[in-house]
Amino acid sequence: MSNSILKLENIKKEYKDKKFTVGVLHDLNLTVEEGDFISIMGKSGSGKSTLLNIIGILDVPTEGNVYYRKEIINNFTEKNRDEIRNKMLGFIFQFHYLLPEFTALENVMLPALINKKKSKEEVEAEAKKLLIDVDMGHRLNHKSSELSGGEKQRVAIARSLINEPALILADEPTGNLDDETSEHIYQLLKKINIEKKQTIVVVTHSRELGDITNKKYILKKGKLQLGG
Numbered sequence: 001m002s003n004s005i006l007k008l009e010n011i012k013k014e015y016k017d018k019k020f021t022v023g024v025l026h027d028l029n030l031t032v033e034e035g036d037f038i039s040i041m042g043k044s045g046s047g048k049s050t051l052l053n054i055i056g057i058l059d060v061p062t063e064g065n066v067y068y069r070k071e072i073i074n075n076f077t078e079k080n081r082d083e084i085r086n087k088m089l090g091f092i093f094q095f096h097y098l099l100p101e102f103t104a105l106e107n108v109m110l111p112a113l114i115n116k117k118k119s120k121e122e123v124e125a126e127a128k129k130l131l132i133d134v135d136m137g138h139r140l141n142h143k144s145s146e147l148s149g150g151e152k153q154r155v156a157i158a159r160s161l162i163n164e165p166a167l168i169l170a171d172e173p174t175g176n177l178d179d180e181t182s183e184h185i186y187q188l189l190k191k192i193n194i195e196k197k198q199t200i201v202v203v204t205h206s207r208e209l210g211d212i213t214n215k216k217y218i219l220k221k222g223k224l225q226l227g228g
């Protein structure tokens with residue numbers, strides 16, 4: 001567990017209500033090391049979103065341990081879990097969730113301004129740099145509602161990086177984009193992984209995206225299997 005950012009140990013997840021128990025994850029193990037670029041694929045209903053919610057500290061397992069940087073976080077309070085999420089994680093979703101009336105630059109700045117750790121000037125300079133890195137330097141002051149789907153997703157990627165997260169979690173990041181735009185996004189994620197040494201875990205149906213990651217897992221029967 002030397003350089004591990006995240007470790008899931010013997011994770012079991014069941015959804016229970018009065019009538020049914022749905023077993024989704026069973027004895028699942030995963031270690032995410034610094035610099036990893038991991039893809040998780042699996043059939044519809046196999047539990048990918050369930051797993052991502054546990055990795056993203058949005059949900060808790062029924063059994064098993066979740067470690068962030070060697071610290072067990074299962075029994076953390078909601079407030080502490082929020083803190084870890086804000087400090088350690090960046091999220092990229094299929095639907096980018098940008099604020100439509102805000103500019104590209106403002107959307108990227110927002111998560112850092114909420115953190116209140118840096119001055120507005122510093123945050124603005126960093127946000128501009130990130131937008132240039134994702135080839136959006138020419139659209140800094142466009143409202144996000146005026147951007148194309150691929151441009152919005154590039155802004156969302158810049159936004160996910162602004163707080164320098166230890167880990168980026170991406171959920172179907174190219175799910176609603178055409179093939180060519182998707183290819184640009186795959187290459188951008190690869191570049192961020194290599195040049196910024198950014199650790200990324202991506203859940204996807206796309207074999208092309210899976211193929212450019214360093215570790216490919218398939219979620220099957222509640223467990224992760226290394227897949228080709």
Ligand SMILES: Nc1ncnc2c1ncn2[C@@H]1O[C@H](COP(=O)(O)OP(=O)(O)OP(=O)(O)O)[C@@H](O)[C@H]1O
Pocket residue numbers: 015016022024042043044045046047048049050051
């Ligand atoms: N809140 C819940 N209560 C009960 N069952 C749930 C709940 N959320 C998910 N499930 C069930 O758990 C299983 C896994 O769901 P999950 O959404 O994690 O799958 P997935 O692999 O992400 O699917 P997809 O690729 O279709 O999005 C499914 O059978 C689903 O019906």
